[in-house]
Amino acid sequence: MGGWRTALRDALATLFPVRCAGCGRDDRGVCDECRAALRRPRPRAERLVARDAAGGALELVTATGYDERMRRLLDAYKERGRADVAAVLAPLLRTALAALVAGRPGTPAPGSLLLVPVPSSRAARARRGYDHVPLLLQRAVPRAPVVSALRHARRVRDQSALGVAERERNLAGALVAHPSVAGRRVVLVDDVVTTGATLLEAARALRAAGAHPVGAIAVARVPRIVTTPRMR
Numbered sequence: 001m002g003g004w005r006t007a008l009r010d011a012l013a014t015l016f017p018v019r020c021a022g023c024g025r026d027d028r029g030v031c032d033e034c035r036a037a038l039r040r041p042r043p044r045a046e047r048l049v050a051r052d053a054a055g056g057a058l059e060l061v062t063a064t065g066y067d068e069r070m071r072r073l074l075d076a077y078k079e080r081g082r083a084d085v086a087a088v089l090a091p092l093l094r095t096a097l098a099a100l101v102a103g104r105p106g107t108p109a110p111g112s113l114l115l116v117p118v119p120s121s122r123a124a125r126a127r128r129g130y131d132h133v134p135l136l137l138q139r140a141v142p143r144a145p146v147v148s149a150l151r152h153a154r155r156v157r158d159q160s161a162l163g164v165a166e167r168e169r170n171l172a173g174a175l176v177a178h179p180s181v182a183g184r185r186v187v188l189v190d191d192v193v194t195t196g197a198t199l200l201e202a203a204r205a206l207r208a209a210g211a212h213p214v215g216a217i218a219v220a221r222v223p224r225i226v227t228t229p230r231m232r
């Protein structure tokens with residue numbers, strides 16, 4: 001059996017996924033059971049507060065918790081090019097946005113808000129070949145104004161092995177926002193939130209550029225204090 005056959009099978013498996021990205025069972029894309037488990041998300045609102053208080057506070061709404069299924073789905077979408085998984089992740093992001101806007105009287109309609117994704121590190125973007133959060137966002141709210149207004153001002157260490165305080169130190173001043181966001185009301189968007197340190201740094205950078213962050217949304221929330229490899 002030639003190696004090209006294996007290569008071809010691998011290519012076909014990527015184009016026409018045969019295993020559920022959530023649980024691994026033989027299926028196409030994401031199986032019915034995994035879809036059903038994510039169909040009625042119960043968004044959770046909380047208030048992120050910077051430990052040094054200088055960064056201010058930020059309202060965060062997440063659509064769901066971060067269990068093994070969600071870990072596998074996000075990993076398949078981000079790291080293994082499984083674009084088909086966006087179909088089950090996008091509605092979760094949409095739900096979180098709706099809950100953020102509904103839960104805050106006085107918050108403008110989604111159409112008048114600027115959605116600003118938290119940027120991936122340059123290394124992650126180079127490895128994946130694309131920036132996954134803006135892609136997911138475009139699918140979740142196709143007509144919403146999405147502006148990739150944040151970039152890294154300097155290199156940061158990999159966050160996965162760091163505790164809460166270390167993450168904040170690692171990220172302090174790491175992001176910078178484009179001046180065009182001045183005066184705009186923005187919602188920050190990420191896929192997974194662990195300590196919230198990245199979102200707080202993003203909010204600080206936006207405020208420094210004259211923008212008004214009204215809140216943040218994400219697909220999944222890792223329970224506090226838990227540090228798991230390969231997450232922000």
Ligand SMILES: [Zn+2]
Binds near residue numbers: 022025030031033034
């Ligand atoms: Zn499944």
